[in-house]
Amino acid sequence: MRTVQSREPITTGDQEPELNIFVLIDALGWEVIQGRRFLEDLLPYRRPLRTVLGFSSGAIPTILTGRPPAETGHWNLFYFDPKGSPFRWLRYLAFLPPWAMDHRVGRKLLKELGRRFLGLGPLFECCVKPSVLHYFNWVERRNIYGPAGISNSRSIFDELVSKHIPHRVYTYHDMNDHQIVNRALDDITHDRARVLFLYLSEMDMFLHTHVNDGARIGQRLDEYERDLTRLYNAASARCGSVSMTIFSDHGMTPVREHYDLVRDVEALPYHSPSDYLAVYDSTMARFWFFGDKAREAIENILSASPCGRILSDAELSGLGVLFEDRRFGDLVFLLHPGWLIAASDFNGPSWNPAGMHGYHPDDSYSDAVFLSTCRPAFRVATIKDIYQCFKAALNESHEPPCSDETGPR
Ligand SMILES: [Zn+2]
Known part of the structure; x- marks a missing residue:
């Protein structure tokens, strides 16, 4: 679980800056919004994005760096590393029978140990049998939404910090998605941030449960539409030039x-x-x-x-x-x-679960979404391409990243 963060002090100046709002809605699939009018008036430039093979642990670092998992080192969360494993001391318990270690109480204890004492971050989950955990290391030790959060690549957050661009990052901790948007709304009226990044995580579990329930999905999308329209309107009231881009890391496939x-x-x-x-x-x-x-x-x-x-x-x-x-x-x-x-x-x-993700990227249900106020000045076809949108927002120009090269779909 992560806190709402302010990565950089928000500076003030005489001129109202342009504001770029990026919203990552976890697991919002193209198949889920297709045929719906979700934010269609506000975000007319829409297309499916091919995801990368794997789960959010690989996809989100790819979005944040524009590089594939083989370069970021972030793919699945557990990797074979018996010498570097933070759980290598567990090998001294190898004399215990597997049933004694692989009990759910043991997993819960190891989860708390990993989170609180072994520096594995607040999202650590013991998703490997404890009896073999000492062979494995955990990828996501740092906050991937902060500077130096991705092992082998610079992310958008490194760029924001190194260029001293005032920004705010909202990721989940003890708030739901609605509360996160409200927090951003509170900030927007008195901040001079040029970039807002919101990570809204609840859609993932919602779609795992309700991917086949079109009516409930519609209601939920209406709630997001209301919240994000309020955010956009508040931003527009503060700045003359606002861009909003909503994207996801992967879709959701019915099981x-x-x-x-x-x-x-x-x-x-x-x-x-x-x-x-x-x-x-x-x-x-x-x-x-x-x-x-x-x-x-x-x-x-x-x-x-x-x-x-x-x-x-x-x-x-x-x-x-x-x-x-x-x-x-x-x-x-x-x-x-x-x-x-x-x-x-x-x-x-x-x-x-009724829905799952992590299938081959060729599966159309796995497609992520790209929805934007502005027509990108470059080809946006995979989640990796979102990084170019971030980079465009970091330009010194205060013009939104629009051009006429590609059209909506
Ligand atoms: Zn999921």
């Missing part, structure tokens, strides 16, 4: 099938962690192998599985997620759109 992949793998005569390690995310399974026989047997099981397919290195490279040191897996198995790993490390058995 149709479940598959117990863990059961299939654990039925083999090979054992974790001596023969292999596995992390089961909702839509993806990643494996590290310590012997050829285990590798062969698991590859055979996966190849015969109806629920997904093994991604080749060429495909991983093309998707911007091939890591030479294989920290995110010797092998990546991706579920077909609409399939879900039953009782993965990420989804407990008690959670049965």
Whole structure:
């Protein structure tokens, strides 16, 4: 959980500055807004954006830096790093039977430990079995919405700070999305910020639950429309020139099938962690192998599985997620759109979402959105391209980043 932050002191001057408002609505998919008039009058320049393979942990750093996960180092949250693992001391408890460690109480204790004492940040979740946690490290140790928050790349927040551009960043902590917009509204009347960045996170869980309920989605979008229109109007009342851009990190795909992949793998005569390690995310399974026989047997099981397919290195490279040191897996198995790993490390058995994300970016339900007051002066086709919109907002010019090169859709 994160706090509302003011990254830079808001400076004052004689001239009213232009204001650029960026709003990241987590999981707002193109398929969700298609056919709806959501903010259509205010934001006429609209298009789907191709996401990157993975989850928000990879997609948002890509948005903030304009670089793929293979360059930022931010993809899935857990990566193989037994020497650097903040939980390497857990290996001294390896004599305990797995059931004793992999209990939900153990996971909760480790979550609190990670958050409070191991410097893993307030969003740390123990999404790997505790009995093998000492093999893994955690990517998101820093606040990605602050300077130096992304491991290997400069983000928009580094740019804002280094250029001394007055800005405000609102990310969630103890407020809901409506309250975050209200906080920005309070600030806008007396601030001289040139850039506002709002991260609204609630849509993700809402769509996980209600992706098939068109009426409820409509009501929810109406609430966002009211709030964001108020924000835009207040900004316009303060500045003559305001741009607003709403975008998302990925969409949401209706879940149709479940598959117990863990059961299939654990039925083999090979054992974790001596023969292999596995992390089961909702839509993806990643494996590290310590012997050829285990590798062969698991590859055979996966190849015969109806629920997904093994991604080749060429495909991983093309998707911007091939890591030479294989920290995110010797092998990546991706579920077909609409399939879900039953009782993965990420989804407990008690959670049965109606929608999920993390499928192949070719899946149209995975498309994110780009909605803007202004026609971008450059091609905006993937979430990576949003970074160019940020950069345009940092120009010394106070003109909004518009041109006539591309049209709305
Ligand atoms: Zn989600």
